[in-house]
Amino acid sequence: MKPVFHPDMDAVEPAAVFAALADPIRLGIVVALADGAEVEARCGSFNELASPSLLTYHFTKLREAGVTRARVEGTSRLISLRREEFDRRFPGLLDSVIEAARRDPNLPRIPDGQLCRA
């Protein structure tokens, strides 16, 4: 498995972050990761948001914007928010983003307990 690229948080530009958040599916992923019981989630947990191929595309966008992290484990990938690092770089931003997105009625949601790391 080839290593996954994660940008230096200091090199992450605000405009790039907002570009990553400018999509309902990606916002849905962020909210699910923030609200889910598990800190890490398999890509497959999001299968009802989009096709696997499209999910890979969206995960890449989020990861390259510094929002998420990906960890390889066997044939799975575990996705999580880069909470602490991101908050240090952009204090308060992720919280208000999540709070804003959480109230959006027509964001794609994934049922509770469907996020798993196993």
Next chain:
Amino acid sequence: MKPVFHPDMDAVEPAAVFAALADPIRLGIVVALADGAEVEARCGSFNELASPSLLTYHFTKLREAGVTRARVEGTSRLISLRREEFDRRFPGLLDSVIEAARRDPNLPRIPDGQLCRA
């Protein structure tokens, strides 16, 4: 002068807001409006960020996303942030957005005192 459209703040979607903020020039406009001495600014105040034609395009994006307001006065248009309304809808978001953008070293800046409404 034909009236300018402003969306109902309740109808503004988070993803659309982030799309509006996902551009350096528009972020520069938002920061300038937030930090400038004048609450309202003429479009022409931003002439060194982009051509007039391109500025119109960017102002439209910001306005349709609920971020800014435009008021017609004579041959000019006065741009301002929709602060209170926006904050009521998305508490804390604009503040952390501006704070994040303010620290971006390669955002286009407009010199202090160059914003004017006259």
Next chain:
DNA sequence: GATTAATTTCAATGATCGTTGAATTTAGGG
């Protein structure tokens, strides 16, 4: 009413975006 300054409109461009589907990689279990 002609002139001028501020801004918009419009058509055109190349670039990027979100999406699809089919083919490929990778790793674990029989």
Next chain:
DNA sequence: CCCTAAATTCAACGATCATTGAAATTAATC
């Protein structure tokens, strides 16, 4: 070693994006 599950890669598509420049609008001023 084969099979299956999980996810990526790749080429293609139409849609939207940021940008340009030339032409049109609009209103204050002479």
